[in-house]
Amino acid sequence: MAGRETSVRDAAGLEALISPAAAPGKGLPAVERWNPDFCGDLDMEIRADGTWFYMGTPIGRQPLVRLFSTVLRKDADGKTYLVTPVEKVGIRVEDAHFLAVELNVSGKGDDQVMTFRTNVGDIVEAGAENPLRFAIGAENGGLKPYLLVRGRLEALLARPVMYDLVNHGEDIAIDGKAMFAVRSKGIVFPIMPSGELELQSR
Incomplete structure (x- = not known):
């Protein structure tokens, strides 16, 4: 090669x-x-x-x-x-395969759908098949959200998209514990325990 x-x-x-x-x-x-x-x-x-x-x-x-x-x-x-x-x-x-550069949110409550666009043009709706996960950056403890695009390939949410996502978050009781979370396509994605959200620079 x-x-x-x-x-x-x-x-x-x-x-x-x-x-x-x-x-x-x-x-x-x-x-x-x-x-x-x-x-x-x-x-x-x-x-x-x-x-x-x-x-x-x-x-x-x-x-x-x-x-x-x-x-x-x-x-x-x-x-x-x-x-x-x-x-x-x-x-x-270096980190993720793609970068999520745009978020569109439609609907409310269980009908809410979060649709992302990646830097290479993929359009992905977060849900059971394309879950969101949330990590804490080792460098500075900042929140790093990821979206599964396909297979094992993920997109890291760009910082403005991360802030947009967090603006749609809500406190939801999960297994008796109050969690700050977001919803999409009927799935709840917990971010962290309520009151602990701290957005820092990645």
Whole structure:
């Protein structure tokens, strides 16, 4: 695979490798069903702010980033790969695979639906199949919400989206304990015990 690593400005080899698997009009490729040979690691990284880097340089072509994002897969070994029917290459992920950059909230109470848009154009409704989870940042103790997009791939909520989400939170009794939580598609997602929410910079 190393022979195909030219530069971001000439990423035709990578694009050609992936394009047949992600042809327009076919929906997302069936990466979960593919079992190709592992061909080594690629010098590609997804940074915490959602920027993709190839050989140390940001990938400026958003359509190319979107193309790569459609063949991402995180396996049970905890590693992330770009997968085609014939090859699988490892890449690095600093935090989450995607960044949730927009939130739309419709309905009220149990009918409320939270719909997110990611930095690569995925539209995801939080619910039983796409749950929200909440972590505390090791660096400063700040709240870090994540949304499961598909498979094992997650999106970190961008800071403005996080604040928007928290504005829709409410105190809900869960197993006899008051929790600050949000609702979407009939599912309650607890954030933390009521009164303990402390938003800090990530």
